Amino acid sequence: MKRHIVLLTAISIAIAAGITMYTVGRPDWTTVDEPLVQRPTPVHYRYIPNYIPVSPFKREMNGRFGPDMRELRRAIIARTHESGEPVCAMQILTEAHTLINYTNDNDAVRSRLADLRAALDTPPPIDPFQQSAEDGSWGGCFKAWYLRMHASVDPLKELVQAGRKPQYPLSFLAPVDSPEKLRARLHDLLVSDLPRTGVDNRKELNLTITGLAQLLFIPELAAQLPASMPVAAMAHTLQDFLDNTAQDHETGFWGAWYVVDGEIRKTNDLSITFHAISYRDSDPPRMKELADTLFAIRTRRYPYGWRDQGTQNNHHAYDVARLLRRAWPHMTAEQRIRSAAELTIMVARSLNVSINADGSFDVTPYDSASEAYYFGVSFLDEVGFFRPSRRFWTPLEISDPESLRAVLHKQLMKQDQRNAMIAAALRKLEARD
Template sequence: MSRRRGLRIDRRSDVAALVDRQFDRHDHARPAQVAAFTAALKPSEDRLMALQTAGNPMQWTDQVFIEAKWLLHYTTDWGRLDRELGRLSQSFERPDQAVAVQQSPIDGAWGQAYAEWFLKLDASIDGLNELADAGADAAYPLAFLAPVSTMDGMQATLGALRCSDIVVTGLDNRDAFGSLTTFLSEVLFKKGLRACIEQHTTGFTITDAMVDSYRAWQDGWQDPETGFWGAWYRDGHRTVKAPDLSFTFHTVSYRRGKVELWPRIIDTLLGMKDCGYPYGWKSNGRYLNHNNYDVVKILGYGWAEATDAQRTAASAAIGELLDWCLTSSLQPDGSFAIDPDAYSSVADAFYYGVVFLDICGYWDKAKRFWTDQDFPDAKAKAALIAGRIRALGLTEESAKAALAIVDAVVS
């Protein structure tokens, strides 16, 4: 059986179990703390979801909630998490929620409700993409990007986050590392976004040398056994390299499929179908449109490199995902079922449901790389989804993006 430094690569769940064991070694009380804080977080989670479903974006509260969930799942800082729950409760009364998604005059970042730098990266990508779409100038310099503004700084920051030693630190760097690599991949490899930064912002300069340096660093980060990218974990004297669906999707996507080891990437991807995210396709034993979108996009980029056997298996798998989306995720009223463990807003549930259907070619035969099947009800489904988004009055950018896709189908 193929092995990689003691980790069986056919058992992706081993990575999640390793992370849990290491957290428990760092803090024996962690299981009880997680259970208690999960229960304490639930009322605010339910309240936030209800408000968003009623058409209130609650941007500030949403960001505080995301940071609280990160503290719960990636750290053992129970004192800070307790304080964050208090901040979350108070945030519901904040009238100026929208300021959370506006650029900060202090450091030029978006995501003003966040304390963590890496979470500001997530929000700032959305802000920068909006600038790119509008051709508008940033109001303030991008000072928050100072840690990665040079090649040395970029590589040092990446190196500090890539490998976690949870037993020692009580901290899993995966989320922070993922945010940083996703941000860099998008701003360095997306031509439109790079042009926006060059023309409409100050405080961060992108050079060809920086792009080449990051691409070479990514190539060295790829696991030669699985073809995947992911966080690394220190486990005694060995380093475990996790095959991570999200990391691999972002790398493949922003490099437009121009990566090596495609046969191994596809084998690994198909082999993790029934495992749990991020080392598989499923969330709590169920499919999820977000993950399904990632899977189909990776397969689309690798289709030309796939063997006949891989294509046959992939086609069957995509058909299964599409059937699940249409019969289990898409609701009779045109909404998508919400998994609160995966989505932080109603708008996100719409977005990932719509982009999954779109990437499958459900509405466009030209995108249907995996099948010759026709879908006669597709236009009616698009109209149903569009009507529901409008009825809810959703104004988030993700909802607007979903609406633009289905409106184009209907028109």
């Protein structure tokens, strides 16, 4: 499917419009070190919303453990081709990768790498597709609480979609089962002081917001939470934190904050912003500022912009498409024209670069094939490739989307149907107007 050609009516006009928008009369967005906004505050911190953090340990940690990670990832890919995805091993790989990129905890990395080698030699007696009787979570091969919590959301969603209830109480939510606990955890994660703690909280902040926003804001999931949890009060606490504490009032974006030379510096994080707004029905405040910032960071590297280092990545494209959808009612006419041009290019790129000749998705940018399928299908669904009702950005017709739907469906049916990401991808692919 690498050469699968899908014609959007007037595609060349849209692309030409996009190129014009890039070359005529636009601001210079290439100077990434200059802040978008600086504003004085009555306290001694100076907020710089356009900060892009530089980890003091990430390069060293990747240099130390990179060879082992590449070797083990190749072993996982080989095992996947032989007998299907070794999900437990993949979860351990993900946790090791997170420790390498967001901490300087060498001992924790070595421990997880040893666990990974053992899991590849002898798969542990843990079924990652089954709910744990111990705490009601899924993702049993993760050690970190936030990774287990986040890994539990998709299986719970698929359970609810099938009209079933979890077998065991969701007691894994005990660390955040009150407004006070939830508020304290979120505030602790918002600000990172890397030289002092050796930990970058960005990943944990992002996945905590992602998981809890779905559990608290999606009614069908909130109904599954323990009766002892004050769900409405907790949802209010999370929304209040997002809207009145964590959102940057000047840019409309969310992101991790960093202590740098005695100052707090904010980031404009595409991924955290995606998760902060995706699961709520109403728009958050400052959507006009969010739309302006979304275009201002176009040329910057993900997650602080759209750029994905020259590789295809439907995950990043999905984030951008969702934010463009939510910002669409708040855009100027010029921004809407540019959005249409951008999405046209992104769709063409996804079709011609991310899909292999046999209709499978390229797994190179991802930790697993299930991620590749989920984000590939999710991006195409978000832009309305298969469903005109979701085509918010253009009234134009797409030529023969059904042939691609059939090919992708055939490939998805070859995957492990117990995997919640595969199940969600199938559900999106099969949805029709």
